[in-house]
Amino acid sequence: MFYYVGVAGALMTAFYMFRLYTLTFLGNFRGTQEQAHHLHESPSAMTIPLIVLAVLSVVGGFIGIPAAFIENGHWLEHFLAPVFASSTQLKAAHHLSHQQEYIMMGTATILIVAVILYAVNTYKKYSTDQEAEATSIGKLLENKWYVDELYNAVIVNPLHVFAGFCKNIIEKSGVDGMVNGVGRLVAYSSRQLRLVQSGQVASYLLIMIMAIVVFFLIWFNDLTIIRFFNKIF
Amino acid sequence: MIALLLILTPLVAGLLVFFLKQGSAAKNLALVSSIAILALALVAVFAPVSPVYDASWLTNLGSRFTLKMDGMGKMLCLLTAIAYPLVFAAVYKNEYKNPAAFFGLMLLTQAGLMGVFLAADALLFYFFWELALIPVYFLCSIWGGEKRIAVTFKFFVYTFIGSLLMLVGILYVYFHTADQSFAMESFYKVNLSTHQQSYIFWLFFVAFAIKMPIFPFHTWQPDTYEQSPTATTVIMSAIMVKMGLFAIVRWLLPIFPEASVQFANVIIVLSVIGMLYASLIAIRQDDLKRLIAYSSIAHIGLMCAALFTHNRTAMDGVMIQLFNHGINVIGLWILADLIEQKLGTRKLSELGGLAQKAPVMAILLVVMALANVALPLTNAFIGEFLMFNGLFQFNVYMAAVAGISIILAAVYTLNMVQKIIYGEVNAVTANAVDLAFNVKLVLVIIALVIIVFGVFPQPLIDLTKDSAAGLFLKK
Structure with missing residues (x-):
């Protein structure tokens, strides 16, 4: 089962890599005249590293050559052995005969070559004007399975809205509003208290006498005040 | 003696500069004396000098002029001493009206800051605490932005209420x-009942919380950072907020041990709320200075939370972070100032494409930004890691919630970087030029410090070992 999934993945890789290759390097140039004029080989700063990488990727393929072709040719077989030491003990041994391996490798290779040829053929004559509106699956793929949209809807947008709420409502009207409110309260009460300082000696005297009466009563007998209030209410 | 010199030199230099007639002479003298103070601070930190200075002062009150350098104090003095030459060099080409007064007041602030970090007498500490505040009041209200008067008034009333408490x-x-x-010794030995501690603790804590600032005492900070001249903002953001954290270690935890355990939960919850809250607001900020201000609130919140975990690892983290956060915000503020001076705007939405126009600046901005996110190999990483470690041991859920702020930090910081240096060059950024020599020098030094302490933070841990450990011996 896993073999088929693996082959399917490999086939898709073969398809999209050669689609990319064909669209980029084969067929007619689809850009403008102006752009065509500027086409040139990349500078050696790019080509030399690319050559080195290309050589190494071929070499890399042979380092891990399976025992089916060259006995003990697999240099990397035991490279990570210490890492898997504990897990190999838990895993049941799984062995294939060389014949089975040849069949599997053969099938995979033939399929891949077929897919490559198909990809090259399909896209060789591709031109921008035959581009059609993507159908359902194509659209799903074009939008990367909508994973980014999902993230945006579930995490990014709510976070932005909440952050905006914090910034504009809680911070401005809530916390800072409270601080400024204290300031305004002080300013307001001073404005009101200022009115008492009217400069009219008569009202000063009135307040003074009222205060004296109040203090006198408290001093003399606070029960008198209580009784007084009881009488009123 | 060297402790006294650390305070006297900026004080005398500040007064000299203040009364100079010529602006350029004032600027040069300020720069030279700030470098001299840095040399003094280096001697104080690395040479085996006597850490104590004692003279009689107000004998009748039982207050002496006692200065004492412990590891944490030394480190913060060093940070102060490093910050000033960097700032002076970075703003060297800026035009200020009445430069003599500007640089003079800046140096007076330095004297106050040094005093706060050295004072070993409560009254002296209070004296320097206010001495550091008053020049800043004038710096903001004379050289600040459009709304400076209202904002400075708010700042002053806010911090002054704290100071009075x-x-x-x-x-x-x-x-x-x-x-x-x-x-300080008598204060440490004082015997207050749990009941007494639980009241008096808050008188001190509110003062320090306003200074740091801790949610919900923070609303003076973004306004003030935004409106102040950037040189002053750097000093406030890199050093003055450290006064609050420093004071907690030196004047709060040892005097009120029971209350600080009793209220640890409350304070950590406030700090963690503040971290998330400030980070969220930073995400939506369009103003570069306000963004850095809110980012700073979030970082300070973590340090305050870590202090109250009463955990040795977290304490080491705080000590390192005090220094490193200072270095990083200096870099960020200098860049913010540069962008504002050169392009005339702080709005992220109006910027873009600076990577093409000013590649060196773009690279340095990315270094500072990554340090702000506390990426490994930058200096902030190790401190934040230790603090989260301590917070995790204190309360797993707190640590988890606080951890979200790391992600949010990446969101707002990288968003900021993206909007400033990438995108299309527009009308505002079309004429941008790359860094001038003085700014480049300053920022490269900061970037070097970021990377050196990111890879090798041990000297900072060693320097502050005694302060962190001292807290645990006193119990």
Whole structure:
């Protein structure tokens, strides 16, 4: 089962890599005249590293050559052995005969070559004007399975809205509003208290006498005040 | 003696600069004396000098002019001493009206800051605490932005209320000391009941919380950072907020051990709320200076939370972070100032494409930004890691919630980087030029410090070992 999934993945890789290759390097140039004029080989700063990488990727393929072709040719077989030491003990041994391996490798290779040829053929004559509106699956793929949209809807947008709420409502009207409110309260009460300082000696005297009466009563007998209030209410 | 010199030199230099007639002479003298102070601070930190200076002061009150350098104090003095030459060099080409007064007041602030980090007498500490505040008031209200008067007034009232509460607290503790003395030793030995501690603790804590600032005492900070001249903002953001954290370690935890355990939960919850809250607001900021201001609130919140975990690892983290956060914000503020001076706007939405126009600046901005996110190999990483480690041991859920702020930090910081240096060059950024030599020098030094301490933070841990450990011995 896993073999088929693996082959399917490999086939898709073969398809999209050669689609990319064909669209980029084969067929007619689809850009403008102006752009065509500027086409040139990349500078050696790019080509030399690319050559080195290309050589190494071929070499890399042979380092891990399976025992089916060259006995003990697999240099990397035991490279990570210490890492898997504990897990190999838990895993049941799984062995294939060389014949089975040849069949599997053969099938995979033939399929891949077929897919490559198909990809090259399909896209060789591709031109921008035959581009059609993507159908359902194509659209799903074009939008990367909508994973980014999902993230945006579930995490990014709510976070932005909440952050905006914090910034504009809680911070401005809530916390800072409270601080400024204290300031305004002080300013307001001073404005009101200022009115008492009217400069009219008569009202000063009135307040003074009222205060004296109040203090006198408290001093003399606070029960008198209580009784007084009881009488009123 | 060297402790006294650390305060006297900026004080004398500040007064000299203040009364100079020529602006350029004032600027040069300020720069030279700030470098001299840096040399002094280096001697104080690395040479085996006497850490104590003692002279009689207000004998009748039981207050002496006592200065004492412990590891944490040394480190913060060093940070102060490093910050000033960097700032002076970075703003060297800026035009200020009345430069003599500007640079003079800046140096006076430095004297106050040094005093706060050195004072070993509560009254002296209070004295320097205010001395550092007053020049800043004038710096903001004379050289600030359009709304400077209203904003400075708010800032002053806010911090002054805190200071007065602290003064009441200091007096209360003073009257309960055995020998009626303001000395730090007497304060440490004072015997307050749990009940008494639970009240007086808050008098001190509110003062420090306003200074740091801790949610919900923070609303003065973004306004003030935004409106102040950037040189002053750098000093406030890199050093003055450290006064609050420093004061907690030196004047709060040892004097009120029971209350600081009793209220640890409350304070950590406030700090963690503040971290998330400030980070969220930073995400939506369009103003570069306000963004850095809110980012700073979030970082300070973590340090405050870590202090109250009463965990040795977290304490080491705080010590390292005090220094490193200072270095990083200096870099960020200098860049913000540069962008504002050169392009005339701080709005992220109006910027873009600076990577093409000013590649060196773009690279340095990315370094500072990554340090702000506390990426490994930058200096902030190790401190934040230790603090989260301590917070995790204190309470897993707290640590988890606080951890979200790391992600949010990446969101707002990288968003900021993206909007400033990538995208299309527009009308505003079309004429941008790359860094001038003085700014490049300053920023490269900062970037080097970021990377050196990111890879090898051990010297900072060693320097502050005694302060962190001292807290745990006193119990």
